[in-house]
Amino acid sequence: MRLPTWEELASVEEQLNVLECPLDQSLFVVGPPGSGKTVLAVRRAQMVAEAQPDVLVVTYNRMLRRLVALMIDGSIEAQTMQRFVWYDYYDRIGEWPPCDTRDSFAYIWPTMMARMKRGQIRPNRPHLVVDEGQDLPPEFFEYASRYVARTMTVFADEDQALKRECTTLEQIKQATGLDDPAMLSQNHRNTPEVSRLAEHFHSGRLPAAAVHRPTSGELPRLIWSENIKSTMTTISNWYQNTGGSIGIIIDRNNMGQALRDGLTHRLPGVRVDIYTHNQQNEDTINVLKDGITVVNKGSAKGLEFATVFIVELDQFVPCTNDMERRAMYMMCTRARDNLFLVYGPGDLTTMAVAALPGTDVLERP
Amino acid sequence: MRCPAAQLVYLGVVEWFTGRGLVVDQKVVFLKNAITDEVKMPVTLPQWLQDLRRDEITERVGNDPRSVGRKVLGVDKDAVMDEVIGWGQADFDEPWGTLSSDDRVLLYAYFLQLRHLEELAEAFRMLFAGTHPNDPIIVDLGCGPFTGGLAIASALGADTRFDYVGVDRSCAMRRFGEQLASAAARLDAMPHNVRHWSPSLASVSWNEAPGWRDVIVIVSYLFASPTLDVAALIAELEGLLSRLGGGRVTVLYTNSARQGVNLSFPVFCDTLQNAGFQLYADDTGNIEIKRRTGARTHRLRYALFHRDRQSILRLGAQ
Numbered sequence: 001m002r003l004p005t006w007e008e009l010a011s012v013e014e015q016l017n018v019l020e021c022p023l024d025q026s027l028f029v030v031g032p033p034g035s036g037k038t039v040l041a042v043r044r045a046q047m048v049a050e051a052q053p054d055v056l057v058v059t060y061n062r063m064l065r066r067l068v069a070l071m072i073d074g075s076i077e078a079q080t081m082q083r084f085v086w087y088d089y090y091d092r093i094g095e096w097p098p099c100d101t102r103d104s105f106a107y108i109w110p111t112m113m114a115r116m117k118r119g120q121i122r123p124n125r126p127h128l129v130v131d132e133g134q135d136l137p138p139e140f141f142e143y144a145s146r147y148v149a150r151t152m153t154v155f156a157d158e159d160q161a162l163k164r165e166c167t168t169l170e171q172i173k174q175a176t177g178l179d180d181p182a183m184l185s186q187n188h189r190n191t192p193e194v195s196r197l198a199e200h201f202h203s204g205r206l207p208a209a210a211v212h213r214p215t216s217g218e219l220p221r222l223i224w225s226e227n228i229k230s231t232m233t234t235i236s237n238w239y240q241n242t243g244g245s246i247g248i249i250i251d252r253n254n255m256g257q258a259l260r261d262g263l264t265h266r267l268p269g270v271r272v273d274i275y276t277h278n279q280q281n282e283d284t285i286n287v288l289k290d291g292i293t294v295v296n297k298g299s300a301k302g303l304e305f306a307t308v309f310i311v312e313l314d315q316f317v318p319c320t321n322d323m324e325r326r327a328m329y330m331m332c333t334r335a336r337d338n339l340f341l342v343y344g345p346g347d348l349t350t351m352a353v354a355a356l357p358g359t360d361v362l363e364r365p
Numbered sequence: 366m367r368c369p370a371a372q373l374v375y376l377g378v379v380e381w382f383t384g385r386g387l388v389v390d391q392k393v394v395f396l397k398n399a400i401t402d403e404v405k406m407p408v409t410l411p412q413w414l415q416d417l418r419r420d421e422i423t424e425r426v427g428n429d430p431r432s433v434g435r436k437v438l439g440v441d442k443d444a445v446m447d448e449v450i451g452w453g454q455a456d457f458d459e460p461w462g463t464l465s466s467d468d469r470v471l472l473y474a475y476f477l478q479l480r481h482l483e484e485l486a487e488a489f490r491m492l493f494a495g496t497h498p499n500d501p502i503i504v505d506l507g508c509g510p511f512t513g514g515l516a517i518a519s520a521l522g523a524d525t526r527f528d529y530v531g532v533d534r535s536c537a538m539r540r541f542g543e544q545l546a547s548a549a550a551r552l553d554a555m556p557h558n559v560r561h562w563s564p565s566l567a568s569v570s571w572n573e574a575p576g577w578r579d580v581i582v583i584v585s586y587l588f589a590s591p592t593l594d595v596a597a598l599i600a601e602l603e604g605l606l607s608r609l610g611g612g613r614v615t616v617l618y619t620n621s622a623r624q625g626v627n628l629s630f631p632v633f634c635d636t637l638q639n640a641g642f643q644l645y646a647d648d649t650g651n652i653e654i655k656r657r658t659g660a661r662t663h664r665l666r667y668a669l670f671h672r673d674r675q676s677i678l679r680l681g682a683q
């Protein structure tokens with residue numbers, strides 16, 4: 001019997017090289033948390049921009065738009081989908097886009113598309129780069145590929161979709177005519193410990209990325225907190241001892257506001273920001289700088305912090321459906337090094353406790 | 366893809382391979398310097414595995430009050446192969462005469478498993494000479510009593526964690542498989558191993574999210590049955606593989622060298638190649654065995670397929 005050896009079969013790590021893909025060609029990439037989608041999106045936009053200005057990066061949430069803007073340092077346009085479509089449509093048609101009367105954010109796409117068609121509108125940008133594409137409606141992809149740019153680079157991960165009605169990869173493919181997506185497979189962000197906890201909540205079909213960082217020896221920790229004051233003490237002590245960037249993920253904005261106020265008071269001179277949808281204050285927040293950023297789960301998408309505190313854990317577990325599991329998965333993977341799940345003052349329900357992994361993955365109080 | 370990213374990846378692989386002497390445009394991929402030379406060292410199973418077989422199989426058969434003279438478990442030795450275990454193709458879940466289904470499985474392990482075990486152990490010894498996969502998932506198709514699992518455990522050693530997915534339509538086979546597996550775990554031969562038993566590929570319960578772990582598929586002596594629907598089997602295998610993730614997949618096929626039992630092999634081979642596998646070995650050959658009772662040579666049919674990590678996520682139709 002003669003067989004080759006495993007060593008000879010195992011090829012060198014083959015990853016799609018997003019940055020080597022010709023710039024005049026469309027590209028569809030899926031990648032789990034930590035696989036560098038945003039960095040690659042920005043890099044690709046910058047490379048296109050060197051030859052052709054008018055490149056546009058589009059995101060769904062405003063905090064991610066802000067992060068992209070900070071990374072590209074104003075050299076390229078970055079917009080949320082809502083805002084971009086609002087002005088784009090106005091520029092092309094001379095009217096504001098029609099919206100659902102109850103919700104000014106819900107565009108009436110069929111009417112808009114018909115107007116664009118009648119106006120014989122043609123794409124007017126060389127390239128459109130989309131990050132976290134699963135959060136944008138399928139109609140946007142149709143609008144974009146028909147009327148905005150013929151070449152598109154789309155990054156997506158439906159396993160992190162927060163809405164029940166997320167856009168599937170199939171829908172993106174169909175709306176844009178893109179080919180099947182290439183997969184990113186390496187996680188350079190999370191420690192293996194953080195990744196293991198996140199994977200506990202992972203559901204979906206995209207393979208979790210292989211973690212590249214060495215083990216840190218620090219398991220994510222479950223923390224019981226008697227009241228908001230003790231939560232603040234925990235976080236401010238952590239900041240004083242460790243520093244770095246801290247993300248606090250909350251469920252209710254009044255909790256976030258209280259944490260921000262208390263922490264600002266306790267940590268004079270330290271950046272403590274809260275982003276809320278009502279204030280739309282993302283442009284005053286520099287998430288790349290050390291300090292504390294309070295966000296709700298919807299705005300946490302795409303961001304990363306050295307340490308993450310998920311407070312109000314009782315609002316996020318037990319995950320009774322895939323959508324809630326995806327939210328936990330997304331929130332946990334925001335943490336590069338350390339992750340704390342905070343609950344209290346009441347006990348977690350039996351179901352919530354059962355939804356958490358064992359002590360080999362999550363340290364208990 | 367409109368973007369030749371896939372092509373880039375492909376070129377990378379070819380370049381890498383050609384650097385090491387791969388001839389690509391042939392059906393069987395020859396790694397010129399790579400193929401392990403015919404190993405002259407005879408196969409001996411590790412001591413724990415010999416002990417395990419003695420405790421769980423040979424002594425149980427030997428000590429059974431029904432085993433006297435030419436009879437094993439009350440059945441004439443000459444009748445066992447053809448009638449009781451049907452050369453491994455019997456319906457083991459049915460009792461046979463005075464024998465329970467568990468008796469039939471025990472006799473399978475007594476008469477046939479050792480040989481299959483030695484062949485697989487030898488194949489894995491060659492495959493893992495040098496380095497071996499870390500934390501792989503083993504999918505054993507028509508697993509019988511944990512045969513592939515024991516062979517893998519002996520080749521990987523006690524320190525390597527692996528998941529074992531044993532698929533066998535026979536409940537009695539799976540039951541005895543788990544008995545052998547727990548005995549091996551008790552002997553510390555595979556302390557970090559997790560087992561998942563299932564009657565079919567489609568019903569494998571795999572709760573982990575898809576990842577990039579290496580997968581090794583074992584198809585040992587499954588193909589004797591002329592009724593086996595190979596294309597359907599591979600379609601089901603693909604279904605499981607996509608649930609496991611996008612990692613590398615190696616398929617090892619072993620069987621008797623007799624022509625008649627390999628009739629489905631060409632279809633198997635074509636279907637795997639259509640699914641992106643490359644054929645790395647396809648031959649009939651010998652291995653040398655050293656048993657307590659003396660040395661012997663086995664002749665067997667074997668093949669090895671391999672598929673690299675998936676770089677594209679294949680989307681279904683809308």
Ligand SMILES: C[S@@+](CC[C@H](N)C(=O)[O-])C[C@H]1O[C@@H](n2cnc3c(N)ncnc32)[C@H](O)[C@@H]1O
Nearest residue numbers: 453481507508509512533534535538585586587
């Ligand atoms: C000859 S035994 C081989 C067992 C083991 N692979 C070995 O080498 O010792 C064949 C096994 O395949 C199982 N089998 C046959 N057809 C099958 C099928 N369609 N699906 C699952 N298992 C099957 C039988 O129950 C039997 O245990």
